[in-house]
Amino acid sequence: MAAAALLASGPTAPAAAVDTEPDRFELHRTALAHEQLGETARAIDDFATACAKGLAPSCTMAGLAKLDRATGTGSLMDAAQDLAAGCLAGSDFACMKMGRALGAVSARSKGTEGFVAIALLQMGEECRAAANGTACYDAAALLRAEERGGADMRAVQRYAAAACAREAYPGCLPVAAPAADEEMTLERASAHCLSARADGCINLLEILLKDAEGSSASGALTALQHACDAQIGIACANLGLFYSNGPAGARDEGAARRYMRAGCDGSVAQACFAFAVMHKKGVGGPVNQPRALALVDHACDLGWAKACETLATIVENGEAPFRADHNPDVLRRRACRLGSDEACSAGVPAPIPPTSKARQFVP
Incomplete structure (x- = not known):
């Protein structure tokens, strides 16, 4: 509808x-x-x-x-x-x-x-x-x-x-309220995640992080894997988080890197940013600074405010080309628009009107 x-x-x-x-x-x-x-x-x-x-x-x-x-x-x-x-x-x-x-x-x-x-x-x-x-x-x-x-x-x-x-609105119907839902169960979390509801995938990760050896952990891991196989990006990203930040016995940097890449491929901006950090630090694979920079840029484009702020700092430090779409002020304005209080409070200048004769940075 x-x-x-x-x-x-x-x-x-x-x-x-x-x-x-x-x-x-x-x-x-x-x-x-x-x-x-x-x-x-x-x-x-x-x-x-x-x-x-x-x-x-x-x-x-x-x-x-x-x-x-x-x-x-x-x-x-x-x-x-x-x-x-x-x-x-x-x-x-x-x-x-x-x-x-x-x-x-x-x-x-x-x-x-x-x-x-x-x-x-x-x-x-x-x-x-x-x-x-x-x-x-x-x-x-x-x-x-x-x-x-x-x-x-x-x-x-x-x-x-x-x-x-x-309040008795005219559109109210004489129906009884169903019983209140209990805490998110493994079954409900799995169903939500597999239907591409991020809260289900988030709850599955919480189950894994709370007790990786518990009775529900195997089911939670399987559900996340099935959702990732179905190209649900947030499920892949959460598997990446589990293998990188989960219990010591479950950590696997190679798996973390593979799943974080899958999350980024699924257009999860946070996953792209985490994948960038992995390339910068050599987590689960070789260090690749140019790839790390490209991934931060991509995460910013996909709407992750922290990535835009990070990219602004990288440009200011001379670690990336200084061009129109990499102007630190432009990047921080975007971060502010995407919900970063820090970027909003930084006092970023207003955008230059399109008709201005101001200097243009070379792409």
Whole structure:
């Protein structure tokens, strides 16, 4: 279902055209360039196209840009739906921004929404109260329900019942709230992870880190491996974390490096940054400084604020070329936009307007 429809009381392209279309990473990089030049509408178009091709960081960036321009309920819901894809893929920043978008929708609510919308807005309120908690992922899954095979009606009923117990909205239904969910079990965590919900993969990692020899550990490891085999990037990244930072007996630098690469290949920005550190320090393989730098750059492009700040410092120290898209001020502005309080408080100068005659750095 479309996101806006939750609040409501063409032909296929020829196969020959596919080969000439830019890939999703090329679209994402082009969108970043448009955004840097202040061409927001063009940036949104390219981010949205890359998002539709399955690149979750592009969904986050599209949602962020749309949220900046949102003026009403429909545009806020559109932004929230894009941010939901980034949230499900493992971006805490996307989860937080999605919660804020839903909070803005809730503030505009007239109390006449239907039962599912009441549940969604309750999820949004709980997400804002506990950033990156289960409510954030429940909201994200509901916003992306159409592509995920439908809504979890048990979750809808639970959140709607909570909202209706607080206030009798016209859209409330006379249904009893289901029993409260218990702590995330191995079975639920596995199901969520395998359905590309980052919270499930995160819970599986927590099970492993808490007790690698426990009765649930083998099942958690198997579930993460199956999810990684299914190209769920956050599952691969979490396996990389387990083999690099887990119990001493489980550590395997070679496996950590392989899984972190798989996580980076799955467009998990944090995994790309960790993979860069492995190349810099020679963890699980040879030292490769040029590759490390390229991976930090890629992690920044994929939306990891720390990578953008790190790249700014690298450039300032003369360890990377000083060019337009590697300008430390540009990088720190991007880090600020991606949620870095440190970058925001650094007093980075405002962007140079595209029409300025100011000196241009050579690429």
